[in-house]
Amino acid sequence: MRGTLRWVLWDVKDTLLKVRASVGEQYCREAERMGLNLSHTEVDTAFRQTYRRYSIQFPNYGICQGLDGQAWWMGVVRDTFSLCRVQDPALLDIMAHNLYHNFSSADNWETFRDAKKALESCSSLGLKLGVVSNFDSRLEAILHSCGLLPHFSFLVTSEEAGVAKPNPAIFEQALQKCGVPAANVAHIGDHYVNDYVTSRSVGISGILLDRNNKHKRPDVPHEHRLSSLDELPSRLQQLID
Numbered sequence: 001m002r003g004t005l006r007w008v009l010w011d012v013k014d015t016l017l018k019v020r021a022s023v024g025e026q027y028c029r030e031a032e033r034m035g036l037n038l039s040h041t042e043v044d045t046a047f048r049q050t051y052r053r054y055s056i057q058f059p060n061y062g063i064c065q066g067l068d069g070q071a072w073w074m075g076v077v078r079d080t081f082s083l084c085r086v087q088d089p090a091l092l093d094i095m096a097h098n099l100y101h102n103f104s105s106a107d108n109w110e111t112f113r114d115a116k117k118a119l120e121s122c123s124s125l126g127l128k129l130g131v132v133s134n135f136d137s138r139l140e141a142i143l144h145s146c147g148l149l150p151h152f153s154f155l156v157t158s159e160e161a162g163v164a165k166p167n168p169a170i171f172e173q174a175l176q177k178c179g180v181p182a183a184n185v186a187h188i189g190d191h192y193v194n195d196y197v198t199s200r201s202v203g204i205s206g207i208l209l210d211r212n213n214k215h216k217r218p219d220v221p222h223e224h225r226l227s228s229l230d231e232l233p234s235r236l237q238q239l240i241d
Helices: 023-033 040-057 059-065 069-083 089-102 115-124 139-145 169-178 192-201 229-240
Strands: 007-010 017-019 109-111 128-133 154-157 185-189 205-209
Touching: 007 169, 023 040, 023 069, 023 089, 040 059, 040 069, 059 069, 069 089, 115 128, 115 229, 128 139, 128 169, 139 154, 154 169, 169 185, 185 192, 185 229, 192 205, 205 229
Parallel strands: 007 128, 007 185, 128 154, 185 205
Antiparallel strands: 017 109
């Protein structure tokens, strides 16, 4: 039975924040600082190939293989540039270190225009907020830099949790922090499986944020879907009443 809403959990990337420019652009900017001239398109292609390989070989930042988020991402950067014929090990290490730390600040992240207002509306409704995100340990610094951290009572990242969505265990860890049954919790995210299906599998009221109307699925009723976070307060009010 559905209980009165007490908590709202949030995904972050592509829900509250997005990268300001393509990976190719941002990596090429760093390469230019090192005196290199690389193609954005080539770097983008190399990044996608490397990211996909690392995600398969070393899922969730390679935690189970003895890696962490920093080692994982620096490996992705080095291997991306290596595919673009950059071979100097010292130069690869410098660019990997710089890019890892560059992505910890608001310089490389943009807050969606409807995000802050939605978070403020949740607080006005008397709801507590937490984060459940497939992200590394930089997330706290990123949210702080973007001015969003004070809205949240806790963060659960996949690196720190040791499990990633769509494993429901990450939501179970969040529920322990909430201290209330799943029936009193909602979750907002943009990924059909990771956010909507998985949160609902543990009894949380999953709401799918579909900004670009790309999730045309008959199993997601209208009341479980948002095209903008501007629609969220009225949807949550229904769960409170």
